[in-house]
Each structure stands twice: as C-alpha cells, then as structure tokens.
Amino acid sequence: MKKYERTLxxxxxxxxxERVSKIIAEFGKPxxxxxxxxxYLESRREELDNWAHEYWLNDLYLDFREPIPINSNPGMVFPPRKFTTILDIARFVARLVDAALDYKDVLNRRALPVERATSREPGQPLCMDQFYRVLGASRLPGKKRDSQYVSPVPKADEQVSEHIIVICRSQLYCVAVQAGDRGRLNEDEICSQLLYILDDAPCLSNSPPIGLLTGWKRTLWAEAREDLMKExxxxxNLDLITKSLLVVCLDESLPNTFNCRFQRGGKGHFTSNRDETNIAHQMLHGGGSTNNSANRWFDKTVQLVISGDGACGLCYEHSNADGIAVVxxxxxxxxxxxxxxxxxELPTANxxxxxxxxxxxxxxxxxxHKRIEEAGIYLDNLIKDLDFQVYRYSGYGKEFMKSCKVSPDVYIQLALQLAYYRLYGxxxxxxxxxSIRRYRSGRVDCIRAASPEALEWVKAMSQPKDDDESGNKKVTFHLVSDEKKxxxxxxxxxxxxxxxxxxxLGRGIDLHxxxxxxxxxxxxxxxxxPLPKIFTDPSYRVANKFLLxxxxxxxxxxxxxxYGPVESDGYGASYNPKSDQIIFCLSAFWSSEITSTSKFAQSLEESLNAMQCLLTRPT
Incomplete structure (x- = not known):
C-alpha cells in the first residue's frame, strides 16, 4: 500500500x-x-502453483472483448529475404516448418533445458512453461471470456501426428507434416506441398475470407463460431485450425503507399520501395480486407508471414506466451x-x-457471409485508425548507456518519461x-517508470534555455544547473x-x-x-490507465x-536496444486529438540527445 501510494x-x-492517501490508509490498516x-490470497497461495496467474491471464487477455489484432497481438519483422521464384518461397517456408518440427519434438520429450537467471541473484531456475505453449496452441473465443487450447503432452514412444494450416489468397489448406503411420515429411516433401498451394490458390475465386472473423470483437466472433460449428x-475445419502446429500466411506485398500519412521512420534494412513501417503494418494486421487481413487466423499463437517480395515476420496471439519465449x-x-x-532446384525426392x-x-x-462482411469493415476501420511507425534512433545505443554505468532498460525508460513530459508537461x-519467470507459471508484472524522482528530473531537464535562437540572453529564473540535473x-x-x-524478484505491486x-x-x-473504495475511487483508473x-x-x-496502444489517447512503445542504435516501434491512434507518433518520435530524439549532452559534459 505504501508503494501504491507513492506510485500515485x-x-x-x-x-x-491527499484524498486517496486516506483511502489507502483505511484499506491497509491492521x-x-x-x-x-x-x-485469502495467502490461503490461495498454498493451494495453487501460482496464486496470481489465473487472475492476471483473465484480466489482461481472456476477458478482453475488443479485437485482438493491433489491440493485443504483436507483429514481428525479420530481415528480408530475396525471392525470385515461388520455389524460393516454398523452400524457405519448408525450412521454417522443418525447424518447427525439430523444436516440437524437443517439447514433446519435455527436453527443453531449464534457463537460469544471469543477473540479480543469478543462477535461479526460470519457469519454462510458456515455451511449451507456443507451438500447437490457440486462443478460442468465448461470449464472456475466451479460453485456450494447448496441445497435450504425448506419452512416451507415442507416434505423434502434426499438421500445419497454410493460408494463401484467403484459402485455407491443411498440410499433414507428420503422421504416426508414415513418419515426418522431409524438406523436399514439405516444399512440394507448398508449391501445390502456391499454384492452386491463384486459380480459385470467391473464397470466403473467413479469417476476418478472427479479427472481430471477441463476443461477436464467439457467436459466429458457435453458428459455424453447427455444420x-x-x-x-475449426478443429484442424485450432490443433495445428502453426499457421503459414503466404501474403501479397502491401502497396508502398499504404499508411503514407506519417513522415518519420527510416528505411532500415529494406531496399525496396516499402519501408520498415509498411512491413510492420503487414505483420501486425495484414493491411485490411482488401490486402492480407483475411490471410490470417489471429487466434493462432504462431502465424508465420511470408510475402512474395521477401518481407518476412510473425503475427502472434499473446495470451499463451510472452515476447521473450516467442522471440x-x-x-x-x-x-x-x-x-x-x-x-x-525442384524437390528431388519422389x-x-x-x-x-x-x-x-x-x-x-x-x-x-454478413458477419464476415461486418467483421471486415470493423477491422478495416481499426487499421485505418492506427498511427504506427518504426523509428531507428541512430545517435547511440546500449554501449554508450552501459558506459554511463546505467542499465539500458532503465536509461530508455527515463528517456520515454522525458519525451512524454516534453510533449504534455x-x-x-x-x-x-x-519477467517473473523465477516463479512457477510466472509471466509478467508491471515496472512503473513514472516515479516522483523521475518527475523531478524531467522537470529539471525541461527548463527553458537561457539563450534564445539569436543568441540573446533571456531573463529566466530558477534554472537548474547541470550539476543538479x-x-x-x-x-x-x-x-x-x-x-x-x-x-x-516478485516484489511488484500490480499483481498483488x-x-x-x-x-x-x-x-x-x-x-x-460493492468493491472496497480503493478500487472504485477515480485514482484507481488513473493508476491503471497506461497512456504509455x-x-x-x-x-x-x-x-x-x-504492438498497438492500450488506450485511445495513449502510446505503444516497444524498444530494441542495439550496440549503436535503438529500434523503437511507436503506435497511437489517428482519432486521438492529443497523440502523434511523429511528434513523440521527435520528442524522443530530442530527449535522447539531451541526455547524452548532459552525461558527456566536461567536468
């Protein structure tokens, strides 16, 4: 309760x-x-492997009723490939599937090595449960609460069958890649199956874009699915999709004019007319009903996305595993x-x-058909509203941050606070x-970066300059010295x-x-x-309205x-610190009158530059 009060x-x-402090004191008194x-929680702890897991899973994922693309499912972009023929595509995908089968074999034998913490009480074993929930898993829509499917652990010496779902031009195909009676397909055999699909799908027309239903509101999708299952x-079909090892999405490339409203964001490692932001949109949601959004099954934990122009990546359903395992x-x-x-070469095997x-x-x-149409319209509007960009900050990276004797994660979190404060005061x-994987079934808790100390620092960093642009002295008061900063x-x-x-280490406040x-x-x-006043007071909503x-x-x-933002007036901000740069994925909604990823990227750049100037100033 003391930590919670301080957080507010x-x-x-x-x-x-002052008002909420009294409510907290009353709630927390002996x-x-x-x-x-x-x-009650302590008794629950004695009964369960993890007293918090079900609460957290339902609250963050399964009770969520909005569409999961953008709002929940992240998208991942990999370095591009160079494909010159459909054989190149089939070969590459066949190797990915082959690797997935190798990995699934390790999982089936429960033979995954246990990872251990490398810092902060190093050596502690880390829970590996979520690694076993990536391949062969799916989310299932419910009218009030979703559920999950995870493939069962096979018995010793049991002959396991595996299949994948391939979606091409909205057509769904089931490919048996491992069967108990004839073993596992080799790379040539998988390749030949994919070539068949790449040849067959373009010849078909009027395929119902049924995958669009998985991008609809969860309750509406649950109702639609219930009616579908009457046949x-x-x-x-739905059972095959749910139990598949993974989904392969063989996409068409997005037009290079897609989402051209933003101005910032570098081309990165893409050399075609499409930039990284365009590619990231494709991985996140497919680009809408007229592009690749019907080429998805958003409920599947793993959807490998391979585009004919070489763009590659992943769209993944988040409830079964966190980014650390999926990556x-x-x-x-x-x-x-x-x-x-x-x-x-064409497949050589017969x-x-x-x-x-x-x-x-x-x-x-x-x-x-009516539902599919309505789902497509709803998803299209959501996609049109997404303000998203990939921003590579190239001023420096984690090596500089480490030279300042600061954790790169801590450094970037404070940079985000400064960037936000510069925009909104x-x-x-x-x-x-x-990650709280030191605990059995542990997933994540919330690190809160908006501390009173961070506020004092960003205020000092945002003081006006004592010179104007022409070099004339301005009269200002109470300027904070660099030493104080x-x-x-x-x-x-x-x-x-x-x-x-x-x-x-498990001492966060949010799960508690x-x-x-x-x-x-x-x-x-x-x-x-009624709930206790601490949960009905407006301060509770403020504390859990994560605009960052x-x-x-x-x-x-x-x-x-x-990924997308979690609030209508908020930002999503993932970051990937490299040795000499930082890759940010920034998101907001165009419909918000107060957010802009371009302005946030600009503020972020200015903040990171100002921090470097401060930390490298002559002493």
Missing amino acids: KPILTEPEH GGHGSKLQL EMNRR QIMEKMWKHADSFTTSS TSHLPPPERLEWMLEATD KLTATYESA IELWNTAVAVQTQEMIDNI ILGLREASKETSPVASS STSQVATSSDSFMG
Whole structure:
C-alpha cells in the first residue's frame, strides 16, 4: 500500500493524492478489509502453483472483448529475404516448418533445458512453461471470456501426428507434416506441398475470407463460431485450425503507399520501395480486407508471414506466451532456415506418393457471409485508425548507456518519461513488462517508470534555455544547473533500477493489487456487493490507465517487434536496444486529438540527445 501510494504521487494532483492517501490508509490498516483479503490470497497461495496467474491471464487477455489484432497481438519483422521464384518461397517456408518440427519434438520429450537467471541473484531456475505453449496452441473465443487450447503432452514412444494450416489468397489448406503411420515429411516433401498451394490458390475465386472473423470483437466472433460449428464440415475445419502446429500466411506485398500519412521512420534494412513501417503494418494486421487481413487466423499463437517480395515476420496471439519465449523460438527457426542458401532446384525426392494438401471448404449461410462482411469493415476501420511507425534512433545505443554505468532498460525508460513530459508537461502511468519467470507459471508484472524522482528530473531537464535562437540572453529564473540535473538523474536511475529489481524478484505491486481486487469479488457475500473504495475511487483508473505501454523486446538479429496502444489517447512503445542504435516501434491512434507518433518520435530524439549532452559534459 505504501508503494501504491507513492506510485500515485507523480500522476495525481496534490489534493487528489491527499484524498486517496486516506483511502489507502483505511484499506491497509491492521485488521482492516485489506488484511482480510491478504489472508485469502495467502490461503490461495498454498493451494495453487501460482496464486496470481489465473487472475492476471483473465484480466489482461481472456476477458478482453475488443479485437485482438493491433489491440493485443504483436507483429514481428525479420530481415528480408530475396525471392525470385515461388520455389524460393516454398523452400524457405519448408525450412521454417522443418525447424518447427525439430523444436516440437524437443517439447514433446519435455527436453527443453531449464534457463537460469544471469543477473540479480543469478543462477535461479526460470519457469519454462510458456515455451511449451507456443507451438500447437490457440486462443478460442468465448461470449464472456475466451479460453485456450494447448496441445497435450504425448506419452512416451507415442507416434505423434502434426499438421500445419497454410493460408494463401484467403484459402485455407491443411498440410499433414507428420503422421504416426508414415513418419515426418522431409524438406523436399514439405516444399512440394507448398508449391501445390502456391499454384492452386491463384486459380480459385470467391473464397470466403473467413479469417476476418478472427479479427472481430471477441463476443461477436464467439457467436459466429458457435453458428459455424453447427455444420460438421465447419466444425472439423475449426478443429484442424485450432490443433495445428502453426499457421503459414503466404501474403501479397502491401502497396508502398499504404499508411503514407506519417513522415518519420527510416528505411532500415529494406531496399525496396516499402519501408520498415509498411512491413510492420503487414505483420501486425495484414493491411485490411482488401490486402492480407483475411490471410490470417489471429487466434493462432504462431502465424508465420511470408510475402512474395521477401518481407518476412510473425503475427502472434499473446495470451499463451510472452515476447521473450516467442522471440527465442522464432529466431532459432529463422537461423535454421537462413543456414541454407536458396536452392533453385525442384524437390528431388519422389513426392508423387503424397496426397495433395486438403483445401478447407466451408458451409456458410447468408448470416455467415454478413458477419464476415461486418467483421471486415470493423477491422478495416481499426487499421485505418492506427498511427504506427518504426523509428531507428541512430545517435547511440546500449554501449554508450552501459558506459554511463546505467542499465539500458532503465536509461530508455527515463528517456520515454522525458519525451512524454516534453510533449504534455506531465507524467502518466507507464507500463513496462517485467519477467517473473523465477516463479512457477510466472509471466509478467508491471515496472512503473513514472516515479516522483523521475518527475523531478524531467522537470529539471525541461527548463527553458537561457539563450534564445539569436543568441540573446533571456531573463529566466530558477534554472537548474547541470550539476543538479546530474544529481536528480542519479536519484531517478537508482529508484528506477530498484523498481526493476523489485519486480523481477516478485516484489511488484500490480499483481498483488489485482489479487486483492479479485479476492474482494470472490469473498463478497453477494455478487453485487460493492468493491472496497480503493478500487472504485477515480485514482484507481488513473493508476491503471497506461497512456504509455512499453516493453523491451531484445533480439539477436536485426529484427523487431511492435504492438498497438492500450488506450485511445495513449502510446505503444516497444524498444530494441542495439550496440549503436535503438529500434523503437511507436503506435497511437489517428482519432486521438492529443497523440502523434511523429511528434513523440521527435520528442524522443530530442530527449535522447539531451541526455547524452548532459552525461558527456566536461567536468
């Protein structure tokens, strides 16, 4: 409760903070309501592997009713390939699938090595559960709450069957890649199956873009799915998709004019007319119903996206695993596929014995077609509203930050605070995911960067200059000296570092407060009983209105991951610190009157430059 009160201080007015402090004190006093709820959580801890996991999963994901593309599913962009023929595409995808089968075999044998913490009490084992929930997993829509499917662990010596779903031009195909009676397909055999699809799909027309339903509001998709399942053919199709190892999306490239309203963002490693931002849009949502959004099944944990122009990446459903697990698995698969030079030879093995991939056909009523149309319109409007850009800051990277004896994560979090303050003259509740895998079934808690110390530092950094642009002296008062700014910086760094350590060691406040709220619901004598005032006071909404939703997504390759904002007037800001640059994926909504990724990128650049000037000034 003391930490919570302190968290509220920089984002509330003084009268608001004084008022809520009394509410917090009343809730947390010995023998009070909070103490009783704490005892309930402690009893729950004794009964479950992880008392917080179900609360967190439902609150963050499964109870969410809005569409999951943009709002929940991240998109990941990998370095581009050079494809000259469809054989190049088929070969590359075949190698990715082959790598996925290798990895799934390790998972089936429960043989994944246990990782251990490398810092902050190093050596502690880290929970590997989410690694086992990536391949062969899916989210299922529910009218009130979604659920999850995870492929069961096979018994020892059990012959495992695996299949993938390939979507090309809105047509869905099932490809059996491993069967108990004839073993696993080799690369040539997988390649031949993909070539069949790449040849067959363009010849078909009027395929129902049924994948658009997965980008609709969750309750509406659940109702549509329920009606689809009344037909046995549809029910079998949906079951095949749910239980597939992964989905491969064979895309057309987006027009290079797509989302041309933004001005900033470099071309990065793309040499075609499409820049990184254009590619990232494709991975996030497909580009709309007239592009590739029907070429998705947004409920699948893994959707590999391969475009004919060489753009490659991933769209992934977030509820089963966090970025740290997905990135690690995907980079292994891409490394495997990249370890071969592109072969221009047709499959050499005799593949005539293989039946062709099964194209999934649907029995649809007029209401189903109407729903698909409505889902497409809704998703198109969401996509049109997305203000997204990839911004590479090239002034310096993590090597400079480390030379300042500051964690790159702490450094960038404070830079984000400064950038936000420069734009809005205040701080806001900031979410950064902290991995708590030191605990069984641990996923993430929230590192909060908007501290009172950060506020004092950004205020000092935002003082007006004592010279105007013409060099004339301006009359200003109470300018903060560089020495004082350094002092405030060191204090803010120390507080943010401790906040980060507290979270990864399980001493964050957000899961705990969520648990107290859910405990209050579960222990109320009647379902309609009001929650304690601490959860109904406006300050609780302010504390959890994350207008800055951030995450470090580090990669070993020149790849990056981005996502949408979680609030209508907020920003999404993922970052990937490299040795000499920082890759940011910034998102907002065009419909907001107060946000702009271009302005935020500009403020971020100015903030990072100002920080370097401060930390390298002559002493």
